[in-house]
Amino acid sequence: xxxxxxxxxxxxxxxxxxxxxxxxxxxxxxxxxxxxxxxxxxxxxxxxxxxxxxxxxxxxxxxxxxxxxxxxxxxxxxxxxxxxxxxxxxxxxxxxxxxxxxxxxxxxxxxxxxxxx
Amino acid sequence: xxxxxxxxxxxxxxxxxxxxxxxxxxxxxxxxxxxxxxxxxxxxxxxxxxxxxxxxxxxxxxxxxxxxxxxxxxxxxxxxxxxxxxxxxxxxxxxxxxxxxxxxxxxxxxxxxxx
Numbered sequence: 001x002x003x004x005x006x007x008x009x010x011x012x013x014x015x016x017x018x019x020x021x022x023x024x025x026x027x028x029x030x031x032x033x034x035x036x037x038x039x040x041x042x043x044x045x046x047x048x049x050x051x052x053x054x055x056x057x058x059x060x061x062x063x064x065x066x067x068x069x070x071x072x073x074x075x076x077x078x079x080x081x082x083x084x085x086x087x088x089x090x091x092x093x094x095x096x097x098x099x100x101x102x103x104x105x106x107x108x109x110x111x112x113x114x115x116x117x
Numbered sequence: 118x119x120x121x122x123x124x125x126x127x128x129x130x131x132x133x134x135x136x137x138x139x140x141x142x143x144x145x146x147x148x149x150x151x152x153x154x155x156x157x158x159x160x161x162x163x164x165x166x167x168x169x170x171x172x173x174x175x176x177x178x179x180x181x182x183x184x185x186x187x188x189x190x191x192x193x194x195x196x197x198x199x200x201x202x203x204x205x206x207x208x209x210x211x212x213x214x215x216x217x218x219x220x221x222x223x224x225x226x227x228x229x230x231x232x
Contacts, residue, residue, distance in 0.1 A: 034219065043208065043222045044162075057217075091160055097218060106152075106212075106220055108162035 002028045004096050006109025013084055013116055021079045021112045023094035029074035030096035034106065035067075038091040050077040084116045119143065121209050121223035129229050130199045137184070138194040138226050140209030148214040151192040153183065156225075157205040165207075168192055196228075204230045 003026040013019050023033055031052045036044040048069050049057040056069035066088075068080040077096075081088050093111040122141045130136040142151065153165040168176045168183045176183040184193040196203055209223040 032218070041206075041225075041227075043224050044220075046219055046221075049217060049219065093160070093162065095162075095220070107164075108154075111160040111162075113160065 002026075002096075002107045004094065004107045004109045006094055006112055008112055009110055010113040011115070013114070015085055015116055016083055018080055018082045019084055019114060021081075021092055021094075021114075023077045023079070023096065023109050025075045025096045025107070028096075030077075031074060033071060033077040033094055033096045035069060035077075035079050036093045036095070038093060038111075040091075044093065047079075081114065084114070086116045089114055089116045120221040121211050123209055123223035123226050125226045126224070127227040127229070129231055130196075130203075132201060132230055132232050133198055135195060135197045136199055136228060138196070138207050138209070138228070140192045140194065140223060142190050142192060142209075142211050144190075144211065144213055146213040146215045150212045151183070151185070152210040152212065152220065153181070153192075153194045154208045154210060155203075155205045156208060162208075166194065199228075199230045201230050201232060204228060 005024045005026050007022045033050040035047045037047050038044045046059050047062045050069045050071040052071045052074050058064045071077040091111050091113050094109045095106040149170045151168045155163040166176050166178045166181045166183050168185045175185050180197045182195045206225045206227050208225045210220045212218050212220050
């Protein structure tokens, strides 16, 4: 199946700094990528939809200035957590959809565990 | 309103036995897809099985089968011959055509397989 690579798999950063997470589709082009956040033992919550060449669409309650998303190419989307605070500590995971994919599953990255100290 | 409901927070199953994970959904979109994912402790999301709203037959993939009851809006996952490696969190998800193909996830069910 298609491969989505997410980097880094884990990161620890100091409070107040920014962290960038990359999501790459390795063997297919993805016009749309999705970013999710997951707290321990909870479900995945969609944060935003990343569209190649245009602005991301954020879900209600997600601060777009806090979580900057850039989708500069058909194979790369980045999520930057700006001025991170301990409450931003979470598991972040991206997924990508194949172009013209209709009934195919979304392909997920491995996830990034962010810890803000 | 909850789009996807998984009512079983946790389940125990004996090795080699079958287990059914419940999932009900809510949509008015005639075109939608239902997914089951497995998430082990490592965090990766592993796709298990897919059922389209227009599919006539229940989906099967190896030891996984989906009991799709459209009128009841139910899409239960059946894992047969459970193995210790099946211990994980399982999520039911739905993708609606009218929602830009976003996935809505249920709360998840933790399955623990006992030897």
